[in-house]
Amino acid sequence: MYTDEQKKRASVWFSSLQDTLIQLLESFEESALFARKTWTREGGGGGTMALLKGDVFEKAGVNVSTVFGEFSKEFQCSIPGAQENPTFWASGISVVVHPRSPHIPIIHMNTRMIVTQKGWFGGGIDLTPCLPNKVDTKEFHQALKTTCDEFNTTYYPTFKAEADTYFYLPHRNEPRGVGGIFYDNVNSEDWETDFAFTQAVGTTFGKIYAELVKRHLHTPWGDAEREIQLRKRGRYVEFNLIYDRGTHFGLKTNGNIEAIFMSLPPLVAWE
Numbered sequence: 601m602y603t604d605e606q607k608k609r610a611s612v613w614f615s616s617l618q619d620t621l622i623q624l625l626e627s628f629e630e631s632a633l634f635a636r637k638t639w640t641r642e643g644g645g646g647g648t649m650a651l652l653k654g655d656v657f658e659k660a661g662v663n664v665s666t667v668f669g670e671f672s673k674e675f676q677c678s679i680p681g682a683q684e685n686p687t688f689w690a691s692g693i694s695v696v697v698h699p700r701s702p703h704i705p706i707i708h709m710n711t712r713m714i715v716t717q718k719g720w721f722g723g724g725i726d727l728t729p730c731l732p733n734k735v736d737t738k739e740f741h742q743a744l745k746t747t748c749d750e751f752n753t754t755y756y757p758t759f760k761a762e763a764d765t766y767f768y769l770p771h772r773n774e775p776r777g778v779g780g781i782f783y784d785n786v787n788s789e790d791w792e793t794d795f796a797f798t799q800a801v802g803t804t805f806g807k808i809y810a811e812l813v814k815r816h817l818h819t820p821w822g823d824a825e826r827e828i829q830l831r832k833r834g835r836y837v838e839f840n841l842i843y844d845r846g847t848h849f850g851l852k853t854n855g856n857i858e859a860i861f862m863s864l865p866p867l868v869a870w871e
Contacts, residue, residue: 602719606791610713611666611691613795615648617802618664618693622650624806625662625697628813629654634662639856643669649859653866656817658700661862666691667853679716689715690853692723693802694846696863697809702829703816705729705736706777706836708863709805710846711798719791721798722784724759725805726767728777728836730829736812737778743808744781751797759783769839776839830869837868 622634632654640646647665654660670686671679679688692712699706711723727740741760748755759781767776781801788794840847840863850860 602715607689613799614664614691614693618662621662621695621806624810625652625657625660628656641667641854643854649862656700658698659866660697662695663859663862664693685717698865701816702730702821702825703819704813707809711802720785720787721794723798723801724763724780724782726763726777726780730832740808743804747800747804769835776835830867831871833865833868834870837864
């Protein structure tokens with residue numbers, strides 16, 4: 601079982617990562633800033649959601665939360681360690697960026713620590729380009745592989761396969777994007793190492809995405825590219841509402857509705 605000190609360290613770090621990523625994304629804007637809003641959860645805990653509506657990023661959200669309480673009976677059977685005792689504690693960060701330019705890819709990242717009668721880390725990063733770019737995809741995956749390999753050489757192939765399976769729309773028979781890494785139930789019985797890996801994932805997110813934004817920041821685009829982008833965003837909405845586990849977790853634990861649906865883009869089109 602994870603200790604109270606470990607819970608505190610994790611929640612503090614997720615909050616510090618929120619500050620770091622807010623500063624990073626704001627650095628690309630002329631004047632737009634994130635608006636922060638704190639919330640409390642009936643039943644225990646709360647968080648801070650931060651939303652940006654800018655010229656570079658049409659909508660970007662960087663949310664952190666630390667919540668605790670009891671899972672509902674209908675939900676506890678699907679959570680490790682909650683079958684006999686429904687109490688839980690969870691802390692994490694969730695980031696989704698919807699750029700204005702169709703050449704800058706949509707990106708999502710979340711990392712979290714969950715404690716029931718068991719404890720584990722989960723999270724991942726995935727990239728959803730509207731106009732796929734082979735160089736971007738290669739460099740993105742290489743950055744993830746490098747990060748994973750520093751901890752365990754089995755992580756990248758395992759977590760990449762998990763992402764390819766998870767970020768898929770069965771009803772469309774197509775992937776949401778170009779994948780990334782997705783992991784859950786990570787507990788090597790060495791909390792420090794598992795926590796360091798989760799921190800590294802968050803740090804890698806900022807580094808690789810900053811490079812992609814810089815690369816395409818001034819690439820021209822028009823109505824045709826915008827239409828492709830809006831349709832791709834439609835696929836993003838379909839996945840998040842139908843399949844996303846984070847969305848389901850937030851709703852089943854009475855989370856903040858605004859924060860849960862932060863991932864949805866501001867404008868969307870469907871065929």
